[in-house]
Amino acid sequence: MAMQKVQEKPATASCEGEVLIALDRVGKRFGETEVLRDVSLRVGRGEFVSILGPSGSGKSTLFNMITGLLPADQGELKVNGEIGYMQQKDLLLPWKTVMDNITLPLRLKGTNKKLARERADALIDRVGLRGYEDRYPGQLSGGMKQRASFLRTFLASGEIMLLDEPFGALDSMTKSAMQTWLLEVQEAFGATILFITHDIEEAILLSDRIYVLSSRPGVVKEELTVGFGLGDKRERLLDPQLLRMKEAIKRLL
Numbered sequence: 235m236a237m238q239k240v241q242e243k244p245a246t247a248s249c250e251g252e253v254l255i256a257l258d259r260v261g262k263r264f265g266e267t268e269v270l271r272d273v274s275l276r277v278g279r280g281e282f283v284s285i286l287g288p289s290g291s292g293k294s295t296l297f298n299m300i301t302g303l304l305p306a307d308q309g310e311l312k313v314n315g316e317i318g319y320m321q322q323k324d325l326l327l328p329w330k331t332v333m334d335n336i337t338l339p340l341r342l343k344g345t346n347k348k349l350a351r352e353r354a355d356a357l358i359d360r361v362g363l364r365g366y367e368d369r370y371p372g373q374l375s376g377g378m379k380q381r382a383s384f385l386r387t388f389l390a391s392g393e394i395m396l397l398d399e400p401f402g403a404l405d406s407m408t409k410s411a412m413q414t415w416l417l418e419v420q421e422a423f424g425a426t427i428l429f430i431t432h433d434i435e436e437a438i439l440l441s442d443r444i445y446v447l448s449s450r451p452g453v454v455k456e457e458l459t460v461g462f463g464l465g466d467k468r469e470r471l472l473d474p475q476l477l478r479m480k481e482a483i484k485r486l487l
């Protein structure tokens with residue numbers, strides 16, 4: 235039944251404005267295992283789009299294809315802009331300072347040290363790490379490490395950020411603070427974000443649109459626009475529509 239629905243969907247999923255990521259009927263197998271089937275999605279400039287799906291539904295595989303780390307077996311995949319990829323683990327190098335970690339991708343791209351530091355310095359207040367530039371990752375809290383990792387990704391990313399469950403390992407209070415922080419920086423930086431999560435509430439709270447993936451194979455079961463709490467997404471937490479949407483998504487998974 236689910237497949238029927240996907241087949242009926244137009245290949246061009248909805249999004250307004252300039253499209254930065256476009257997938258049309260993308261498929262992927264690992265040997266005998268079909269991991270993704272017929273995945274079509276769009277991400278427009280300045281949008282916050284989430285991919286919500288259970289473990290094993292192919293979310294990270296999708297990101298690996300979007301970044302070009304893995305080829306797609308089927309379908310079309312277009313990316314219009316430079317991508318920064320923040321993986322599940324923060325992957326900060328423990329022997330480098332916060333500043334050296336943050337500026338590493340810029341340095342690898344050939345930016346000189348002074349300029350890379352100036353660029354990081356201009357944003358360090360925004361991520362709440364002023365005064366921690368010379369510390370080492372082991373001296374930071376989980377939330378601080380995620381913020382350092384986020385800034386590193388942002389500086390290197392140009393226009394598009396792919397965030398793979400960035401808050402998955404955090405305790406619920408830190409997670410909630412980080413979600414608020416992410417919404418603030420997205421607004422301030424005007425970033426385009428494609429976000430992976432298996433937390434339904436997190437997806438509803440943060441996103442403009444959500445693609446709900448089923449598992450084995452990963453198929454887009456539904457594309458949802460979060461049409462409430464548009465002025466201030468944090469107010470969604472208090473909105474009765476949140477619960478209704480959460481229940482509707484649970485029924486899809």
Ligand SMILES: Nc1ncnc2c1ncn2[C@@H]1O[C@H](COP(=O)(O)OP(=O)(O)OP(=O)(O)O)[C@@H](O)[C@H]1O
Nearest residue numbers: 264267269287288289290291292293294295296432
């Ligand atoms: N390189 C690979 N070779 C073989 N199988 C793979 C490879 N990468 C992923 N898989 C398989 O593909 C499926 C999807 O994995 P993927 O990591 O994309 O899922 P996910 O939705 O991101 O899961 P999680 O939420 O647990 O991170 C899994 O069954 C996984 O074992």
